[in-house]
Amino acid sequence: MRLLQSLVATAILSFLHAANAATVSSTPAQTFLGVGGSGAWWPNDLYRFPENVRQNVSDLLFTDAGLGLSSYRWNIGSGGVNVSNPTRAIGTVYVSPGVYDWSADAQGTYFLREASKRGVPSLTAFANSAPAQLTSGKASCNGGFVSGRQAFSSPVPTKAKTMLGTGDAYGTFLADVVAHYRGEGINISYISPMNEPDSSFGPSPCNQEGMQVMPNQRAEVVRGLYNALSARGLQNTVGILADESSSLGNARNEYASWLPQVINQVAALVHHTYDFPTDDSYASFVSNVKSQYPGKVTWMSEVCCSLGNPDGSGRGWSGGYDPTIKNALLWATMVFQSFNIANEPHYDFWTLLSNGLGCSPLNNPSCATTANSNGWNDGVIFYDSAYATNKNYQLYVTKHFWTYKHFGNFVKPGSQRRAITGSDANKSTLAVSTATNYYIIAMNPNTGDTSITLTFPDSVCATKAFRTSASEDFASVPIAVRSSSNWVMALKATSLTTFVFDRRAC
Numbered sequence: 001m002r003l004l005q006s007l008v009a010t011a012i013l014s015f016l017h018a019a020n021a022a023t024v025s026s027t028p029a030q031t032f033l034g035v036g037g038s039g040a041w042w043p044n045d046l047y048r049f050p051e052n053v054r055q056n057v058s059d060l061l062f063t064d065a066g067l068g069l070s071s072y073r074w075n076i077g078s079g080g081v082n083v084s085n086p087t088r089a090i091g092t093v094y095v096s097p098g099v100y101d102w103s104a105d106a107q108g109t110y111f112l113r114e115a116s117k118r119g120v121p122s123l124t125a126f127a128n129s130a131p132a133q134l135t136s137g138k139a140s141c142n143g144g145f146v147s148g149r150q151a152f153s154s155p156v157p158t159k160a161k162t163m164l165g166t167g168d169a170y171g172t173f174l175a176d177v178v179a180h181y182r183g184e185g186i187n188i189s190y191i192s193p194m195n196e197p198d199s200s201f202g203p204s205p206c207n208q209e210g211m212q213v214m215p216n217q218r219a220e221v222v223r224g225l226y227n228a229l230s231a232r233g234l235q236n237t238v239g240i241l242a243d244e245s246s247s248l249g250n251a252r253n254e255y256a257s258w259l260p261q262v263i264n265q266v267a268a269l270v271h272h273t274y275d276f277p278t279d280d281s282y283a284s285f286v287s288n289v290k291s292q293y294p295g296k297v298t299w300m301s302e303v304c305c306s307l308g309n310p311d312g313s314g315r316g317w318s319g320g321y322d323p324t325i326k327n328a329l330l331w332a333t334m335v336f337q338s339f340n341i342a343n344e345p346h347y348d349f350w351t352l353l354s355n356g357l358g359c360s361p362l363n364n365p366s367c368a369t370t371a372n373s374n375g376w377n378d379g380v381i382f383y384d385s386a387y388a389t390n391k392n393y394q395l396y397v398t399k400h401f402w403t404y405k406h407f408g409n410f411v412k413p414g415s416q417r418r419a420i421t422g423s424d425a426n427k428s429t430l431a432v433s434t435a436t437n438y439y440i441i442a443m444n445p446n447t448g449d450t451s452i453t454l455t456f457p458d459s460v461c462a463t464k465a466f467r468t469s470a471s472e473d474f475a476s477v478p479i480a481v482r483s484s485s486n487w488v489m490a491l492k493a494t495s496l497t498t499f500v501f502d503r504r505a506c
Ligand SMILES: *[C@@H]1O[C@H](CO)[C@@H](O)[C@H](O)[C@H]1NC(C)=O
Pocket: 082, 137, 138, 139, 141, 142, 143, 204
């Protein structure tokens, strides 16, 4: 009876939609490089959790049973000098020029190692600040990068160059760190020397590490790092990412001050989108880069912290914790924007775990599952900020985790996007192809059920489908249904579904 009902329903759907099927392109758009997030600043806390929980976190992030992330960003610490939030004060291995204490960041390197062990293919090392000793204020924030010319009269004495700030000294430090971990078999393949160089994150005491790097200093940072990588034979193996501007607006305005000088030394132009750009301004940023810096790819390396609606409206930088499907779908619209509108190959969310619940889960049973205005949407798994005293080592998995899993599991490095044309469903539908499969990741932001109908460029056979909604977490659901030469996919109200197809006739 049920089966008959669903067959009839499907027949009606097919009839309604066959006429306006959208088309999956026969030619690939961009080739994907990674989907991931950052190891900041939760490793400082999670390192103090029991080993079985640390292993569980590593599995939840880095295996396909969990998110299946293909990118992980390890935060190279500055030492936490003058940073008052202990979770955000990151140990630095820097002792003095050429002298390192490799045990100084056991917390961060634990999760870096776990990512590497589980085969995460894209590992990035990024710094919010140079080691405190190398900055203008000898602190991990509220200061700036020290350029060679500011510190010394010209010409700079060769020995002094490697002793204080300067691109050479900082580059030497970063290249030594990366070479050390690569020597251990942890294949860091990207390095980002300045995360959000637009701010010093002062005044002191500060809430996080940060080092201002003026636009006219950024070429020196890149050049110093490139030269130090070259000296170790790593310049073609470890790509430099820059400049992690906090907004597309800053990135675009400041490129001219530094980028032309070092364009050949930068592997990719990575940006944050804390200006939450419209589709038009994001597309215009990308086309501007394409025309001014041909051949340079751009991608998203950090964003978090917005409230808003499942259709993407209302987004903007904001506090507030919302673990529900409403906020999860809002973030899915951001991923669709970067992949479909901006054609970018790589997407990193900001911190993967967070203590920003904004409530106390032991005192309030609905804390972790209910929206509140005190917390932050800056993670996909949350933990109790009072764990050190109350020993609550529970992990709180949000709907954002389950929606991000669709991208982590099905947008793998080497797979390719296929444009979808002929329907406005393409804004919230991502088509991915591999040699053997198509994956259709489709969202329905509205409160009524609907469906999409697609035509594929070659023979396909529907095999599986997974849905995340208010009541489902990546649940197995009915597969796509053939309707003559099209395939019909049911989209439940306020949900994200992945439909898996084999590239062969059924
Ligand atoms: C770091 O903190 C000390 C002690 O409060 C203060 O004297 C110093 O100015 C701070 N450094 C910076 C760069 O703000």
